[in-house]
Structures are given as C-alpha cells and as structure tokens.
Amino acid sequence: MSTQPTPWLANPAMQKILAPLLVGAFLLGLWQALCVGLEVPVYLVPSPMDIGRTLITDGPMLLGALWMTLKITFLSFALAVVLGVAAAFLFVQSRIIEASLFPYAILLQVTPVVAIAPLIIIWVSNTTLALVICATLVAIFPVISNTVLGLRSVNPGLLNLFRLNRASRWQTLLRLRIPSALPYFFGGLRIASGLALIGAVVAEFVAGTGGTGAGLAYQILQAGFQLNIPRLFAALVLIAVTGVALFSLMAALASYCLGHWHDSEQG
C-alpha cells in the first residue's frame, strides 16, 4: 500500500487543500518559535498556543458572539442578494431607469459605512435591525453591478435567434438572460458574502457596547479595553475563519450551479 505514496500528493485537488495548510502550519510554527524564543509578553503578541487555549477556555462566550455576528452577516447577505437582484432587474428594464438610479447605487458603494452607521443606529431603535441595515448597505453593490452586467452580457447571436423564433420578453428573460447572468451573479455573491461579514463587524464596532447579545466586534473592543490580547486574537481568528468559510461556500455553490458548463469552473 505504501509502494505508491505519491498519487494523493500529485492529485491537484489535494494540492489545493494541502499546500495552503502546509504554509499555514509553517507560519504558525514560526510565530510560536519567535514568541517563545524572544519571550514576547502575552499582552503584546500572544503565541498561537495561547490563542488556542483562549479559544477553548473562552469558547462558549466567543461562540455566542460568533453566532450573533453570523446572524447579522447572513441576514444582511440574504437581504443584499434579494434587494440587489431586484434592483438589477429594475435597472435592465430600460436605459433611462438605469441612468437615473445607478448613480445612487454608486453612492451606496462609496459612502463609508462607519460614517453612516451612527445615524442608522440612532434612527433604528432595534440594534439587530440597525446592524443588518448597515451590513446590507456594504454588501449590496457588487450584487447589483454584477447582476446588471450579467443580464446585459447576452450573446447577440442567441438574442437574434430568440427574436427570429418570436420569443416573448418573458421567455427571453427566463431562458436567455438569467442563465447568461448566472456566472456574473455568482461572482457578485462571492464578493458580497465577504462584504456582509465586514459590514456586520464594522457596524458592531460603531454600535459599540450598546446592544445586548453582542457579537465578535464587541468582544474585540472589550478585550482591547481589558488588554486581554489572547481573547482579541481568538475573536479575530473566528472572524477570519468565518470569512474563509463563507467564501468557500459561495465557491462551492457556483461550482455546483455552473460546473457543467461555464469556463470559470473548469480545470
């Protein structure tokens, strides 16, 4: 059985998982060695082992905070997808509608959420809802712009074929425009999923200690005030892992939906 040790290492799928893991393990090892070797105090830079221990001891509290952040992320992501797609469909109805509304979509994109979050938190008394609104504002733009691009990126030859066969507007939308838009839409989803998480964390930061059932950003703030640096890092780790997981989830979804036909999902 050990006569051929290479096949699973030569497997590209395996390499794709293994290579980054090895890099991660090496960097963690280096970090640990430096912390121990240079005797870095734990309140400046905790070693990976310290962070790991904190993750276990503070686990229940941090997981509760993670759940809160995830809830806001998912709610705002869902809202961004639904509203973003609806806006995109509205935009492609006519050039006039797009021309008159698109600048305002850009306005959403370029306004920093930290600048408007305080307002939203004042206006909306329900903290969770306020946070969801902030994160949605951050995440919605890539969904709108990518879906609009996709709905417009129809092969002109196919469009002629549909016209020639007297396809109705509805048939053209369902059988041509939506399938053509899917690769772009999934590209938008990938970006939006990360932005929803960032939006949720940033909004929590702005909301500060106000809310009950506070999320990971609240834990980071608290840990900072208390100089509990290992806990701060542990919360950071959870956010990073969540971001990577979200991205992988979106990539898997795109691969599942497009894998059999679209070039981006080949090889």
Place this chain on the structure above:
Amino acid sequence: MNAALPILEAERPVLLANQVEKTYPNGTQALQRLKLEIGRGEFVSLLGPSGCGKSTLLKMFAGLEQPSAGHLRWWGKGAIDQAAQDQRLAMVFQEATLMPWAKVADNVRLPLDLAKVAKAESAPRVQAALELVGLGTFGGVYPRELSGGMQMRASIARALATEPNLLLMDEPFGALDEFTRNRLDSDLRQLWAARDLTVVFVTHSIYEAVFLSSRVVVMGARPGRVIADVAIDGPAERDEAFRTSAGFIQQCARLSALLAEANGEGGH
C-alpha cells in the same frame, strides 16, 4: 376562389427583394437598389467580399433588420408569418450560437420550446434532427464537449428541427477547417436535395458557392449591389468527383473573374 389559392401560392417566389436599400445613420450605404427573387427549392449563394452587404441582406431576409427603402416579400407577404404552414423560416448563424448551459438536445429543442410545442411531440423531432446531422448519440452532452464542426452540426439540427421551408445560412462554416467544411458542405447539399427546402447561403468562398448552389448571386462592395446572377451547372448529386471536375473549375474561374472585375471597378 379558395381552390385557386394554392396554385397562386406556389407561383409566388419564396423571397423577393425589390429596390431594397440599406443606409446606416453614419451614411454608409450597405445596399443599393437591390433586386432579387428566389424561388421555391432553389439553393442560392450570396457570394462577395466582406462589406458587400451580403450578411445585411440575409439579416433582412430573416426579419432581423429593416430596409431603409424598398420592400421585401416572403411567399408574397409583407411579413414573416412563422405560424403559417409551409412558410417557416430558420437561420443558421456564423457561429454555432448554442446555449452553453443547455445540453445539445435542449439547444436543438429551443425553437420548438419557444413555439410552445409539447415535449412529447418535440422529443422525436429533436432526435430526428440530430440523427439527420449525424449527432444522434450526442443529445445528452453539453456544447463545450463538441468540436467546432459538431457544434455547427448541432446548430443546423436546431434549424432543421422546426422543419423550415426556407433556411438562411450566414457563412456557417467560415470558422471551420477546410476538411470539415467540405464534409459539412456535402452533407448540407444532401439534406437540401432530400427535402422541399429553399436555402439562401452567404459565403465568401467561391468553391463552396459553386459546390453547393443551383444559383450564385455575385455581389460587389461599396455600395453593396448585385453584379451577376449565375446559374450553376452541375449534377443533382454532388460529391468529391464534382469538386475536381473540369466544369466545377471552369465555373469557379468564371465567378472569380466576375468578382475581380467588380472589385477593380470599386477599387478607387
């Protein structure tokens, strides 16, 4: 009165272009006072250099573009009526233009789906069309898994699935290698011979035009116009032997001379 109608219909040309002009907003004249009549069962090639308006004319025949002046008639009518029996029109484009997300059979079924033909009725027609172009076993694969020539065959099958009476083809084999192109030309010629089909075929290949056609309309550029209308002399069944026959080469030479003459005139 009603009994006389079918005879009248049969005498009408399938396609008629009368004094058709196309001028683009920027002033380019793509077609100038063009007159052309195509009868039932003809295989007519529109032959000419790029810019002679042959593709524009074909798009007009397909109803995808409107003439700036003049008028068009389909079976004597001023508009295409896809619902009418025996007056169905299909088009094959320069590229295969298959939907990459749909399997080959679903691509071929598209025109029938759009016309709301029930699946029970369309499935055998799709299979028959695929078999006609030699793709009988490829209905379940995605277009990306097919070669360029096979994709073009699928595109032709999609056109044939509607059982068209008029087939418009816009340089369908232009992107293929010569070997594949010759094979598809032979197959197309057989398909045409086997059914009541009128074909208008756009090409810039003299050999392809002579091999396929019963008639070649030679066009010149700037402005696009008809230079010559040449009947092609050849056997009903054309094969590789025809390609190398003296008659074939003679007719190619003649068309080549006509094209050169036209380009000499226009080349100022």
